[in-house]
Amino acid sequence: MLDPAYIRQHADEVRRAIRLKNEKADVDEWLRLDERWRAFTKETEDLRALRNRVSEEIAERKRRGEDAADEIARMRTTADAIKAREEDLRLVEEKLRDLAVWMPNVPHPSVPEGDESANRIVSTWGEPKVLPFPAKTHWEIGERLGILDFARASKTSGAGFAVFWGAGALLQRALIRFMIDLHVKEHGYREVYAPYLVNRASMFGTGQLPKLEEDMYGSPRDDLFLIPTAEVPITNLHRDEILAEDDLPRKYVGYTACFRREAGSAGKETRGLNRLHQFDKVELVRFERAEESYPALEALRADAEDVLRRLGLAYRVVVLAAGDLSFASALTYDLEVWAPGQERWLEVSSCSNFEDFQARRMRIRYRSAQGGNRFAHTLNGSGVALPRTTIALLENGQREDGTVEVPEVLRPYMDGMERIA
């Protein structure tokens, strides 16, 4: 949610953000209603002030044992007028809010304009691997090794699901533990295990609602949603809280499964583990002082990158252009790993700074040392998503004989297994 004062003073910036992000939101209508809201507010408050004053007088008279019937009669009409004005106010406020919730966060000035094709590569780590033999795709490798089973996944659940067997399943557990251990022990995050089902308020808080309701799984009977990312439950942990400034930053890491409809996407790009309705992810979430959120985004990104470096996977960092930026984000870095079997880069992490956009929706504040409460800045990024990391591990680690080398750092988590055969 944007600051109403910001919308008033920077309407052009907001219009620009809406255009760049390909959103639909009516700033002019909002501005018009905001005018009216202020007029109604004044009228309503003046009437209330009158009521408060006269009520005080009535109380005083009664205390002295005097009669106040005339004043009470006069206030009866005032009470009706107040009720009418309050109703008008309420309606305008509702409309203002309905318009405001569709306004996306404003991109950081450094964000390139344009769609996906304007995304800018800021760095690359490692050499995209070229194998000395014909590279196989991960689904070929995994099915031959008997660790990946898409046929049976579609039997139990349909297209877009995966079953991992034996060493494949162990690899998932190993990745989760490796990543969480790294972030906890070396990067200073606190581990949290949070619910997979969340309520409407939580989905609204991080900005998935109202825009993405159609993209989510849920239980309509209970008005509960399956989380599309751990960002939702973890960021909402501090909804309606006022944090102590000394307690910032708060750095959390959590593993969850994630669920996404991915409606309408099918084909080559989604084959195998590339795009699933259910997948696993280790997520990093940070709550920061306003002036520290951009340095914190760099730190968050470095923490996510560290996972890929230790796994020995070549990757690149991309700054998303405005048109590719999510609704709530001001600046996002994507981390993409190289998958030689498919000869393409795969997004395994999106590291974003939401500034105070989510915090306003959730009323997450901190008590500032100079006095006064300020909205915290929230950030998050995957550290990292499992399926595509698994793809990269299989496609990069494959040998000509069809076996797959296990990176050194994962071996302690896999009973010393050096190779999946």
Added chain:
RNA sequence: GGAGGGAUGGCCGAGAGGCUGAAGGCGGCGGUCUUGAAAACCGCUAAACCGAAUAGGUUUCGUGGGUUCGAAUCCCACUCCCUCCGCCA
């Protein structure tokens, strides 16, 4: 699912139609004392909004409605929490 109890400021907790934005405590800030600190003592300390305002005003005691000239306080509905019973991994 059934029966009870509850929700008040950063936190704990009192208040039961008007004098309550709200006692008291904790925490925080400032001061006295001290070489320094602690202890003790004194003072200050909710948020949001309208407004050019350091003027004035409004709102907020879980949420939404109602009664009333006036509601933290009375009534209704809902949400959440706790206790007990049932069911269950």
